[in-house]
Each structure stands twice: as C-alpha cells, then as structure tokens.
Amino acid sequence: MIKRLLPLLFFVITISNTNAQRKIEPDATDIAKAKKLKSIFDNDEDDVALEESTDFVSFDFDSKHNKVTVSHEMREKMINMSTRADIQKYCFYDGQSDIEAFEINYKNDRSARFYFKDEAYNSEDLFHNDARVKYTAVDFPIQGYRYNTYIKKTYKDIKYFTKLYFNDEYPTANKIISVDIPDWLDIELKEMNFEGFDIEKTTEPSPKSKSTRHIYKLKDISAMAKASNAPGPTYIYPHLLILAKSYTKNGETKPIFNSTQDLYNWYSSLTKSLKNDNTPFKSKVAELIKDAKTDEEKIKSIYYWVQDNIRYIAFEDGIAGFQPDEAANVFNKKYGDCKGMANLTKQMLIEAGFDARLTWIGTKHIAYDYSTPNLSVDNHMICSLFKDGDILFLDGTEKFNAFGEYADRIQGKQVMIEDNDKYILKEVPVSNAEFNKEAFVYNLSLDKEVLKGTASKTYNGESRSGLLYFFDQLKSDKKEEFLEYFLNKGNSNIKVSNIETSDLSNRDLNVSMDYDIEIKNAASSFDNSIYIDLDIDKELSNYDFKERDVDYIFNSKKYLESTTNLSIPDGYNISQLPKDIDISSDNYDLSVTFTTSTGLLSYKKVFKIKNAKIETSDFDEWNTFNEELNTVYKEQIILTKN
C-alpha cells in the first residue's frame, strides 16, 4: 500500500537523508524576501533562488609537481521562494579535482547534517569516465526556508580550470566572482558575453600579499535555461574564460598555455607518445584497397570501414580524456571514442600511402576557437587528409557520412591539425541548406472519400545519413515494418504499399523511396462539396516559440520541398483554397503556394532553414509565420460540384 502511495510523492520529492530535526523556521523577513524574489524571478519552474552566490578563486603552486593549483570556494545562500521545494545539491569532481569541503547549514550556520552520497557519474555517452558526483537531497519544507552552503573544490592543475559562469542552475539575486591573482602568475580573465549585462568590475591590488583581487558583481541573474535545442552555454551566458598563460617561480618563467602553440605542444606531447604500430591492420588495409581503382575509392573504403566497424565506446579516465588510444588497440577491440577512431583512420590511411593527420576541433556546441588557448576550446577529434593540395576531413564517429560531406555540428568550425612541431588552423567547409534537401512529391486523386496515388521521397545530405544510420541499427526482422511505419507515421488511415527504395546501405547515394499511398478520412463530402485535408505531413507545425527566450538550434540545416498534386474529379471546381505564404530572412526562406491548372491543384511547400537556427530576433516574424502556417494546415480545400 505504502508503495502505491509513494509515487505520488516521488514526483516532487527525492527523499532527503537527514537524521536531524530541523528547528530553524523562517521568520517574517525570510518570508518577505522569498516573496520578493519570487516576484523578481517570476517563473513557475524555479522554486529555489540564491540570495547570494560568491565564488572565490585563488591559486597556489605545487612545487613537487611543478603545477599551479586552484582553489575554488563557493558560498551560497539558498532560499525557497515557493511553497515547498526539494532539490539536489551536488558537485562534480574527477581525477584532476577534489571536493575538500561540502557543507550545508541552516540559516544560523549550524550544520543541517545532510547525508552526502558520492557516486560515479554515469553518462549515457561515455562507457566509463572518472567523473564523480557528491550530492544530497535538500528539502525546504516551507516558503522562506534557507540554507547556507559552502563548497571548496580544488584543482591539481590550472589547465583543467577553464571558466567561471555568472548564471547558476537557480536564479541568483547577487553574484560575486572574486579571483585573487598572485603576481607570479600570468593569467587573463577573458570576459565573454558581457555585452548587455550590467557587470560591475573592480580591481584591488594587495601589495602585502603580492596579488591582485579581481571582483565582478552582477545582480538578478536568471537561471540557466532548461530549454531543449538551445545553443551551447558558452554562446549565451556571460562568463570568464580562464586563460592561464605562464608562471614565474625563482626568476624563471614557464608557459602554461601562453599561446595556441603551447596548447598544441601539450596535445602533441600526448599523441607523440603513441607507438603507432600498424602491424595488426596491415592486411586489413591491403584487403580494403585491393580492388580500389582510384585514391578516392581507397579512402572511402577505409573511412567507411571505420564508420561501420568501430563502435563508439568512450573511456574518459584521466589522461584518456585527451590522449587517443593506439590505432592497433582500436582496431583489435573494434571500439573506441572519437580520438581512437580518428587515430585509427589516420594510421590506416597512412598505411595505404596517404598523408593523414590528427585534428582537434570544438563542435558547434562550443563558441570558442583556437585564439583562446584553453582546454575547453575543443571537445572532439577527427582526421584530416592532405590530398592534391586540399585538406579533407574524416569523422569516424559520423555513421553513414559520405566522404567529403560534413556534419552540421562541425561545419564552419576551426580545426587544429597536427603538423610535426607546428600546427595548422583551418575551417571545416560549410555546406548550404540545399545540400540536405528533402523532396517529397505526392500525386493524388480522389476515389470517393479516399485519396489515392503515388508518392516519391528523396533525402540528401544529412537528412539522408541520419535515416540510413537509423535504418542500419534496426533489427533485421523489423526493417520492413519500420519503412511502412516511417512512411505512414503509425497512422492506420494511411496505407502504403509497393515500397521501392534506393540501396539503403549505400551512403554515397541519395535515398529515394517510391510507393503507392491511400489516405482515408482526409476527405469528407457534405452536400455538394468535398472538403479535403491535403497535408499528411504538416512539417514545422509545432515550432511555436512564443514562450521561448533562447535561440532554437536544429541539428542540421533544413531544406524541404514538398509538392502535392491533386487531380480534380470531373464535374468539380475548386471553390476554396488557403492563402499562400512567403517570408524570408537571413535564417530562413519559407513559402507555401497553391496553383491550379486544368483539372489539377498543386500545393507546394518550400521550407529552408539556412543556418540551422532560429534566433530570438527572428521570433516575432517566425511566430506569425507559424500561425499562418497552422492556419493553412487547418484550412480545408473545397471542391464543389459544377
């Protein structure tokens, strides 16, 4: 019975583990504060706010390991703005960092004696990593309830301390970031996205302690958005990027990441220690290229083999987060992470006689390029191929990605390519929306109240690779079923038959699907007229951004061209058509047109999302479009008897 009661409770509460009885009730001031904050941060999603949040960062030198260490102390005053709140307070750490203190106190600063758990952090993307999380559930039984928290996290090496955000998971009334920089340390606190935020900045030199304190203050900061498809946080939130350049000890100045070259030197030191013994896959490479007539065929054969045969399984444990696994290991295991796959691609290509190199890159999720040397600049590795004066990029983690095509997540991003002791900076070419074109053609006619005819769909670029990959991953006995489901959307009113497709295992071909279609319940006759809902796809109908306050990012650029041709039955006229739509901006071209000719109605949609994003500045126009589009989707085409 109790079990049956509890689910009710669980959806708001993760049971906290305290063995103490709380006795620190909020007073009138606390409740007034809570109410005031609630009115400032008027948002249903946030229960808890931070009245104050102070980050204090200081540096020290570990002379044993010759490393600059970091101490990051975080003090917060949490308050419950809502009726009751239950949250999890947590802090991550890993092999390069420690949590030295984690305290949660009542407002009178006596310990609330919460029980902390310390667990490995399980990430869906990473098979194994060294990240751990220390956490506890914290309950705020009534409005105005407060806790003070103190966390001290230390980093063994300044390299791994990369940025400081002003925004938190909770809205914050007063944020202070203070960084004490000792004179022996050359560090730049690069101000990112400060524009539009009223950040007060002061500097206090302290000759006595031979350091300078940099203080940043910001008031009334909203919580980090929980919206899906948002740009990476480095694009939207104000933060300090920590550029640790060098330190001077005993009169000697040593670089940390003083320049991009230093960053490269460190990366390069990790890749240079690889043995690169190609023996295990020599014969595989020979087999893969033996029938290839051209260089391109050879490259494709190797690149596709890696895509198809190396499973993505990542171990991010300590240095393995930065150092690629040996190509031979990846080959033998048939699995690896992006670095392992890049390295295997490189070594196999070298084995086949090409000039291939490891390449670091930050995906589109990261706003930076290599002008700011810092470990958070990149998060991915691919392989560059130098051929006939050109550089081509190969990403083994992109399944069903054709040679010479690039996933949107890396397009336009700067890459750092190994070049012995130097490096080469390049950009991944950008393709336009047309490259990903999806074209649908329906030719339909009416048979009583059923729409019957043929359909033909083609998918290019990324619309194609995503589909091919999904199809490939399906169980063999489910593939046929899936195609039907994919085309009729699981709606029994739509019957598809005689499906003919292009070779769904060939990533170099565009995907085509031709089939017969019958649509029930889309046409209704009343009196002398037939009312038709002609559109079974209704793309973009749910993209309403009225409540949204951050850009919307698509996973690739979109170009949809859909044409539906309807034969008008003899003796009928079109008496009603919806209105055409046509709008354009830097980010999109969107049109809907209806044209008629003798006995035929042609309904055409062209939706082009040019940069894979809709920006907040587009939202007004976009929302109007969305309303007009839904009006078209809701409007019936009427055929009336002559």
Next chain:
Amino acid sequence: MKLYSTVLLLFVSISSFGQSKEALEAKDFFWGANDAYKNATEIPEKWTNESAVVLYKNINYDFHKFGKNVTYKTSIRKRIKLLDKAAVEEFSEFKFQKRFRSTKGRITWREKGNNFVGIKIVKPDGKEIEIDVEEESVEVDGENKIAISNLEIGDIIDFYFYRLEPFKSTYAFGFDPVETTLNEEYPIIDYKLFIETENDFFINFNTYNGAPKLKELPTEKRNLRRYELSASDIDKSEYKRWFFPLLELPSYKFQVYFARSGKFEDRAMAFLPEREDIIKTSVSKEEVLDLYENRFRPNGNIGDVKDFFKQKTYENSTEKVTAAYYYMRHYYLTRFVEAIFAREANIMYNPFTNYGIPVFIQNQKQFVRHFTEFLQREKITYDVVVAKKRYDGSIDDLLLENNVNVLIRVNTPTPLYAELFGIHTNINEFSPLIEGTDVYLLSPTKKKIDVIKRGTLPVSTHLDNETKKDITVNLSDDFSAINVSSANHFKGHTKTEQLYERLLFNDYVNEDYAKYGTKNWIEMMRRKKDKARYKKELDALAEKLQTKQEEKFKAAAEADFNLEEFEDYTYTIDATGRYAFDSYFSFTENFSITNALLKKAGPNYIIEIGKLIGGQIDLEEKERSRTADVHVDYARSYNYNIDFVIPEGYTVAGLDKLNKSIDNDTGAFMSTAAVEDNILKIKTSKYYKHNFEPNENWSKMMAFLDEAHQFSNEKILLKKK
C-alpha cells in the same frame, strides 16, 4: 627455447593463479571437455532474417547443503549468433557485480556471494577468442562493466554468468519462485534447464502449454538428484496487446524449498512434496486444506473496532460488515496516511509517536485473520477464498503458494467479499485478476478450518465498471478556440484506478476523519507549538503536490484526447465515491483547445467531432491476424454524452456518419447524433463485455474496435446559414 618455456610456464601459472578454483570450475562446467555445444554454429534457414539466434541456452540451479550451510548456485549460458548490427550493439557491453551480499537465510554484512563471468567470441572461421574479463572490465563503486572487443556481425558470442551464493539457514527457507516461458526475445535452437539437489531440498516443478516435461537423470550418488528439461526449436516471443504469455506459450514454474527436518517442513508456507525425491507437479484440494487449516484462525486485536460499534445499530449483517470494512480501512490505513507523507517528506522523523501502538495490516493473510476475528465475534459465518490470478493459470494448475490470493467471502444473505484494503478499495471489490476464476472455499466449523469445496468468484460486468463523461463544447466567438467542459464519472474497477491517479492525500483523508470523528495527524499532537509548525509544513507539502497535480490532470486530459497543449485548464473534484464500489468518483475539468479539431473551410468550418471521445485503439495490420486468446483487465463501458453548442448563424451537416451501431457478444460501439434546439447531442457507448474472449471471437472484437476508431475520425460541417 628454454627461456621461452619458462616464460610460458610463468604466464600460465599467473593466469591460473588469477582465476580462483570456483572460477575455473565455472568455466569448466560450461566450456569444459564435455561441452556438447562447442561446435554449434549453424542456424536453420527460417531464422536467417532474425536479428540474432540463440544456438544454445542453458540454465542451471544447484542446491547443496551441509547442515545449515546452503550452497546455492545459479547459472546461465547463452551461445548466440549475431546476425545484424542491432544484435552486435545489444551484446557489446555487459555489467555485473563480482561480489555481493546474500539476502537469504541469516543476515550477514559480509560480501560472500560471487559472480563468475565468461565471455568468448567465435569468429565465422571457427576461431575462438576468449575475453579476459578480469583484465578488460572496469570496476566502479562495486559494479563491473566490460565492453566486448572485436565483436562483429556474423560472430557467435558465447557467455555465462555463474552465481555462487552460500548462506546459512536454520529454518525452512523458500527460494524465489521461477515462472517463465521458454520463449524470449530471440529464437532458440536448443534449450536445457538442469536442476541439481540433494536431501532437504523439496521441489515443486511443472511445465505448461506443451513445454517438455522435467526428466530425472541418473546420478553418481544416491543422495544426489539431477533433473533436466530439454526443448528445441523455440520461436521468439513478441509483445502483444491483451496477452497472458504464461497461458499461451510453453512455460515452466518451480520453487525449491529448504527444510532440514519434519518440524521445519510443517512450518514451511509451501505445498511441499511428501519426500525430497518426489517432484511435486500439482496441488490437490486436500493439500490446500492441509496447509491452511491452522493458518487462518481468526486472530487480531480488534478492541478499537469493537468500541466503534458500541451504541450503533445496524439493520442487518450486510450493513454491519460493510461498516466494519470501511472503518478498518480508515483505522488501520488512511488514518496513517498524513504521517506516512510527513515521514517521506522529512517533515518529522518519527511521525507515528502519537498513535500509541499503531497496528499495520501488511498482507492478505493478516487481513483475513484480523477481519475474521471480527466476523467470529459477531457470529457471522464466512469462507476463506483461495484464488489464483488469471494470468498464471487455473486453480487446478496450482503449484506455488506464492501464487495464492486469499480473501474472505462473508456469508451474508447475498455474500460480501472482503480483500485486503487499499486506501481507495471497497467492500465487495477484489482484484480483477481473480474475478470469475475457480477458487477453493475454506470453511471453519469451529476454530479450525475443516471443510474445503470448490467455488467460483463472481465477475464484474461492463455495467459495473464504467467511465461516463458529460461533455459540453462551445466555440469561442471568433472561432479560435473550442471550449470544453467535461464532467467525468467513474465507477467499479475503473474508479479505483482513477482514484489512485488523481486524489492527493488531502482529497480523501479529511472525509475519513469527518466520517469517523477521528483526529487528524496534527490534532493528535500534544504541544501547541508542534501543531502550528507541522501544520505549516504539511500544508506546504499539500500545496506543492497540488500544483504538480494540476499539471498531471492536464497531461492526462491531453493524453485522453490524444491532443496537445490545452489552455486554461482547471479541475475540481466533485465526489470521491470512496464508500461503495458502485458509487461514482466525479471530477469536472474545463479547458480550451486552440490548435486542433477546428478547421476552416471557406465560410464554413469542419469540426473533428469524433475526436471528442478520445483516442481509440488503432489496430495494426499484424494484430488483425491474432492467434492468441484475448485477456483484458476487466469488462467495462464508456458512455459519453457530448453536447455541441451550434454557434448562432450556423447549421450542422454530416450527422449520418455519427450514427453507428455494432453490438455483438464481445462488445459494442453505438452512437447517435441529433440536433435539439441549437445543440448537437451525441451519445456514444463502447463496451468490452468480458474480461476474456477466445481467439475465435477476435473478429467480433475487431468489429467494435474498428467502429469506435472510425467514429473518432468522423467530422461534421458547420455551415454558415
């Protein structure tokens, strides 16, 4: 050369040192010289389009003992041919714990259970690669993970999990029962189950639906017994709607009981075989009586219940028993609900302190003893009902005690049934899973139960289990929104489900306090200061839950109508209906639909009126050729009255399609539509008439399901005059 062999020797000894004796035993057990499946690689033509085919599946249960020390070994081996990428992905990662704490017998904190895992890959050319599990797995917080190297399509993966669990048990101990079909996700070529036991282990085992019987194998020792179930050519099983696999697919059930002497055997709550060397395959009526005759003596402290009946008079025993049931539901359960919430929400560490010594009724057997104590004192006769759930076979197939449901049939002029209460259950309500089943009735003549006879439990009808909605639909003046007001009523089993989903604790505890004049959790506190503080905290919890509840109601309504984004959603609870199976739980909800159902058609509008009866089952093509029987939860009906207010200046067309009538033995979908004044009145009824239909009736069921689905597609035209 010499150096080479020394190095080799050293290597071999290190690697065998690395594996314990048990680990090597486990490996030898599966992959040793006697492995008959070592060369199994071929799959039949009919399965070449499968994702994977199990060449051999072997499950073993070994029970051994020395005095109180039991050694329990369970193991499984699967040898699987991987035929596509999905299968490679499926078997590319394993998780396991090397050491664990046994939860059996005496409680111990030492981790002494061990799991041994072996994995090898057989390449298409026959080359075997054994994975070094020790070396390749990573352990984090006691959990081991391994990513399988070099696994490709066309490979065979051959792996075993071998669990060694020693524990001590002085008393009789029942191992977890096993009830399973032979079929699984992938088709299986060969399947073998072995059970090995010795004295003091008692086995109940039987197979069903055409699964081969368990056979005894010869053994080397007199004491040792070994049994085998061997099957082959087993198709994969797939999820089906309204399907009870244990009734349709070849399956087996078993349980092993450890009992060291006759004394413990008698105490065991199990239908034990007479001797260890007999496998018990069924349980007779007499054996049921024998086990339960002394276990249902009325027993319970019902002093408080007696106090409740003081100075109360009842017309008849039916009223009295009914009153007792609901009072006990409150006294032993709903009275504690606020305290349970207070504890779980951390409002108070021990919230039960003010209840004196609270009695919690925790299981069906305790309930039977407690409630019959009351019946006996009141001199009301009763039978104890021994039933079995529909999904695991009839009472004639009774084998395991755990499968038994017990409840009471009170022999009032019209019998009343009482089952262990939940917060929203009623007298005369019992699990729909045992409705209509054949049962045993145990009757006491004096204190002891000494009569057993067969009986059948009644079954609720579609009229008992009803969802009723009175829906009024108005269009907004500018035709931009459809405003819906829906009064929803539920009774019978449908109601119980709804109550658990929809009521918050403060929606029902107060009505119980008021009905019985009892004090709530706050009132029971002695100190005034505590009262004020805990009240604040409990109220805050209730308020918080309320806001979440509103979101949940809205989401439920959207799911019901198969639509998204209702606006201006509000709800009120009108009646809980918690004091009789046939009284209605009612709530009213109001909301607007702005993005669906209404489509402009020139000066006119198309209304997708059929969608107002909510989402209907949309049968997939492959479901139409169903071969299995149909088991639904319970018979039920959905009766909807929809009043669509026709906007001024408009008429409606298309009513003919809203008149439907399919009514057969299995169910019905019927609808009528007519305009009265300016209101389009639509009535629909959908019935599932039984909780079971044999497969030959499937086409009749499809007929009304399809009709209902078609109705949900129907539209009307709102025509400008």
